[in-house]
Amino acid sequence: MSLKTHRYSNGTVTVIWQPDICIHSAICFKGLAKIFAPRCRPWIDMSQAKTERIIEQVKQCPCGALSYLMNEV
Numbered sequence: 001m002s003l004k005t006h007r008y009s010n011g012t013v014t015v016i017w018q019p020d021i022c023i024h025s026a027i028c029f030k031g032l033a034k035i036f037a038p039r040c041r042p043w044i045d046m047s048q049a050k051t052e053r054i055i056e057q058v059k060q061c062p063c064g065a066l067s068y069l070m071n072e073v
């Protein structure tokens with residue numbers, strides 16, 4: 001069975017969120033609330049921070065529920 005994935009892009013980087021493995025640690029939205037806002041839909045707003053900062057935060061997800069891919073140019 002494949003895991004559900006949700007994708008969010010700013011044109012440069014795509015953040016991938018896998019809700020089935022998210023352990024709701026809150027690390028993402030405590031670290032970067034402008035981007036990760038669980039009460040909003042979509043809950044990830046890629047327009048509110050620079051690509052480098054988004055990547056830095058994604059890397060801190062403790063379980064791999066967040067990952068990223070650089071978009072092709």
Ligand code: SF4
Binds near residue numbers: 027028061
């Ligand atoms: S940091 Fe990862 S595990 Fe924690 S709430 Fe965010 S996506 Fe889920």
